[in-house]
Amino acid sequence: MALVVQKYGGSSVADAEKIRRVARRVVECYKKGNQVVVVVSAMGDTTDELISKAREVTENPPDREMDMLLATGEQQSIALLAMAIQALGYPVISLTGPQAGILTDNVHTKAKILEVSSDRLLKELGEGKIVIVAGFQGITMDNEITTLGRGGSDTTAVAIAAALKADVCEIFTDVDGVFTADPRLVPSARKLSRISYDEMLELASLGALVLQPRAVEFAKQYHVRLHVRSSFNYNEGTIVEEVSDMEKEMVVSGVAHDLNVAKITVFDVPDRPGIACRLFSALARESINVDMIVQSQMRNEINNISFTIGKDDLRKAVGIIERIKGEIGASGFSYDDSVAKVSIVGAGMITNPGVAARMFEALAEEDINIQMISTSEIKVSCIIDAQEIQKAVLALHKKFGLEAKEKDNQATA
Amino acid sequence: MALVVQKYGGSSVADAEKIRRVARRVVECYKKGNQVVVVVSAMGDTTDELISKAREVTENPPDREMDMLLATGEQQSIALLAMAIQALGYPVISLTGPQAGILTDNVHTKAKILEVSSDRLLKELGEGKIVIVAGFQGITMDNEITTLGRGGSDTTAVAIAAALKADVCEIFTDVDGVFTADPRLVPSARKLSRISYDEMLELASLGALVLQPRAVEFAKQYHVRLHVRSSFNYNEGTIVEEVSDMEKEMVVSGVAHDLNVAKITVFDVPDRPGIACRLFSALARESINVDMIVQSQMRNEINNISFTIGKDDLRKAVGIIERIKGEIGASGFSYDDSVAKVSIVGAGMITNPGVAARMFEALAEEDINIQMISTSEIKVSCIIDAQEIQKAVLALHKKFGLEAKEKDNQATA
Known part of the structure; x- marks a missing residue:
């Protein structure tokens, strides 16, 4: 008997028929003798x-009121899924995030899970019930309803899997697993059978939308084995787990892209200590996540600072900069939400010099202008014109020979 | 400064524009210096x-899952109304039933309020906020979400008004107040300026749908002054409060009707002690409210038992009777959901003999067959064919001269 946490996204429960299909799938897992939290x-x-x-x-x-409103969405789906499972004749109970003990901080619309008080979960599992939990939501110490931000249900699932020490956390989605690139853009993209937390983390952050980054971080931290798979078939998906260095043989394991990017450039900022700090703390106070930051020296002691944020936050960010631009001595600013990020990710990159250069070469060959660059140990990201994103992903996927690499990858799995 | 509890029904908050209108009305009350709970x-x-x-x-x-699902409806409206009030620039917070301390028993879909723990409400009012509370919902001691059944928001409002010792509980609805009959059926129906709790209770139970009976009971028990009024205009509505006997001068104050009635007749039940008990406890265990009960002796020691329930419960009741009919020795049963109840209500009835006879006379004059009769100190109800309901209400409204009585009523107000 295993303890399995399953997570189904919104498209898997979009209507009554799909809810009944998910119910059957949950019951199949339960009938095998597993304890199941969904x-x-x-x-x-x-x-x-x-x-x-x-x-x-x-x-x-x-x-705060947005959270109050949004939390109702998941509460509806847990009730309906529990009804569907009960109709199949199996013991089941639905729990809201608060009921399931998902304790969060009080940053509304982007709350972080602090703790899962698993008493209620364990009690219901102990009574032999399938437990359905509302993703995306939690409760603060002050009894306030919070939501975890886009894709927060992944984090809920992983946090519960960690708290219950589940054997596996299955993330059901509308694709077969993690691919070397988005199959909608790259027809020759291949499914990876296995990927490390770090690679997945970079892919997740970079817009390969199968998993929320925070969920992957959580999984890595608490050693939760993830299985990203399709809710539409029984194919094995992609296992996300710790991969030893020996196995990191692929230089680049995937090409990710992200269209949810807006770029802001603040002009003529004096090159004095504390200026960047003032700018970015003002954004942080409003819970705006800044992704890439590039500071370019224009002339003596005057810089331009460019950075990227999610499109959702653009309006808020513009308001903030409008307010503080005098204070930081900027002459003005511009913003552009018709940009996109393309990235290559691979745990093997760290020991293979020249990967970034090959990326720039591939983009240059396609006449794609690079507006910003950012690198980490296992990825290189470039901001380009959003209209060129498909061309860029295709070129990089080809450049790094990803069509051919799946076999190697399967061999290590 | 007064403490005002306002309750707005679903039609008053049906869309964004209506929500903004309610927001303005709430703010008007707050700007007069009142503490306001909505x-x-x-x-x-x-x-x-x-x-x-x-x-x-x-x-x-x-x-249980139905409650989980239904509770989301009110949670959405409180969030949206709070957003609308905040947009007008006033301090506001929304609270779910559980957050507002609405503690109920665990009879799902028909829970009863046991207590209002008003700490959170008082804290938010103390901070000068307008407090928006989700009607219709509560929480059990075991942290389970419950709903109070149709019209439960009235009960929420009155319970909060009682707990906070509010000066008035304003029930906003889509009609101008309590009428001598449903104005849609009786064009000459008149608004009552004042009515006693008992009369309102009978009217409410009898399908004059402006107020839920339980809400009126609660109001009577805790001396909560109710003001039933329109959310579409500023007319004075109907005040529901204790009326002294001296003032009970109207024999009949209104004609009520109820189309949400189904009749069940159980045939050939042995006339032995405990039989009726067994039948009605089986229904009570499933939380089915039985309204009128008539037992008629057919031949020696064999009775027919007829009773009425809400249409919603018919399917469930039929299942129960199917199961226990052998046990209670019945030969069979029939049911009919094309019936309706018409009633006359008046606190003065108790001291005026012959009122029931005049009612039967009025119905006979219209050739309306009476299927069941039930009486209390201040009302007489008859079950008739649903198709004849309008004719019946018009005839009774005329018979008891209700068109002319409003003046008297206003004089006492």
Whole structure:
């Protein structure tokens, strides 16, 4: 008997028929003698519809009330999934994030899980029940409802898997696993049978949307074995786990891209200590995640600072910079939300010099202009014009021979 | 400075524009220096839509999961209303039933409020905030989400008004107040400026749908002054409060009708002690409210028992009777959901003999057959064919001269 945590995304529970299909799949796992905890997201486009409703009422809904509103989406799907499983004749109970003991900090709309108080989960599992938990939501010490931000259900699933020491956390999605690139852009993209947490982390952060980065971090920290797989078939997906250095034979394991990027450039900032700090702490105070940062020296002691954020945060960020630009001595700023990020990721990159150069070469061959560059030990990212993203991903996928590498990868799995 | 509890029904918050209108009305009350707690129902048809979603998934959704699902409706409206008030620039916070301390028993879908723990409400009011509370929902001692049944938001509002010792509990609805009969059926129906709790209780139970009976009971018990009024205008509505006997001058103050009635007749039940008890306890165990009961002796020691329930419960009741009919020795049963209840209500009835006879006379004059009769100190109800309901209400409204009585009523107010 194993303890399995399963997570189904919004597209897997988009309507009554799909909910019944998920119910059958959950029951199959339970009938094999496993203890099963299921984390679900809101049905289909529910979250977006709720956001639209809020915007109909006011342009700037307060985050606390936004959480109050959004948390209802997952609460609906857990109730409906529990009904479907009960209709199949199996013992089941749904729990909201608060009921499941998902304790978070109080940063509304982007809360972080502090702890999972698993008493209730263990009690229900102990009574032989399938437990359905609302993803994406939690509760603060002050009994306030919070949400974890986009893709937060992954984090809920991994946090529960960690708290319960689950044998595996299965992330069901609408694709077969983690691919060397987005198959919608690159027809020759291949499924990876296995990938390390670090690689997955970079891929996740870089817009390969199968898993939320925070979920992967959590999984890495608590050694939760993830299985990313399709809810539409029974194919083995991609296992995400610790991979020893010996096995890191692929230089580049995937090409990721992200269209949810906006670029802001602040002009003529004096080159004095504390200026960048003031800028980025102002953004951080409003919970805006800054991704890439490039500072370029224009002339003596005057810099331009460019950085990227998620498109959702652009409006808020522009407001902040408008407010503090005088204080930091900037002459002005510009922003552009028609950019995209393309990245190559691979744990083997660290021991293979020249990878970044080959990336720039591939982009140059396609006449693609690079606006910003950022590198880590296992990835290189470039900001380019959003319109060129498909061309860029295809070129990089080919340049690093990813079509051919899946066999090697399977051999190590 | 007064403490005002306002309750807005689903039709008052059906869309963004209506929510903004309610927000303005709430703010008007707050700007006069009042402390304001607002209880809201789910937007428009949300509850019905959620019930349909559940039925798409399964024919018989478990009550506990139904509550989990339905509670989301009110949670959405409180968030949206709080956003609208915040957009007007006033301090506001929304609270779910659980957050507002609405403690209930564990009878899912029909829970009763046991207590309001008002700490959180008092804290938020103390900070000068307008407090928006989700109606219709609560939480059990075991942290389970419950709902109070149809119209439960009225009860939430009155319970909060009682707990906070509010000066008035304003029930906003889509009609101007309590009428001598349903104005849609009786064009000459008149608004009552004042009515006693007991009369309102009978009217409410009898299908004059402006207020939930349990809410009126609660109001009577805790001396909460109710003001039933329109959310579409500023007219004075109907005040519901204790009326001294001296003032009970109207024999009949209103004609109520109820189309949500199903009649069940159980045939040939042995006339032995405990039989009726067994039948009605079986129904009570499933939380089915039985309204009228008539037992008729057919021949020696064999009775027919007829009773009425809400249409929603018919399917469940039929299942129960099917199961226990052998046990209670019945030869069979029939049911009919094309019946309706018409009632006359008046606190003065108790001292005026012959009122029931005049009612039967009025119905006979219209050739309306009476299937069941039930009486209390201040009302007489008859079950008739649903198709004849309008004719019956019009005839009774005329018979008891209700068109002319409003003046008297206003004089006492």
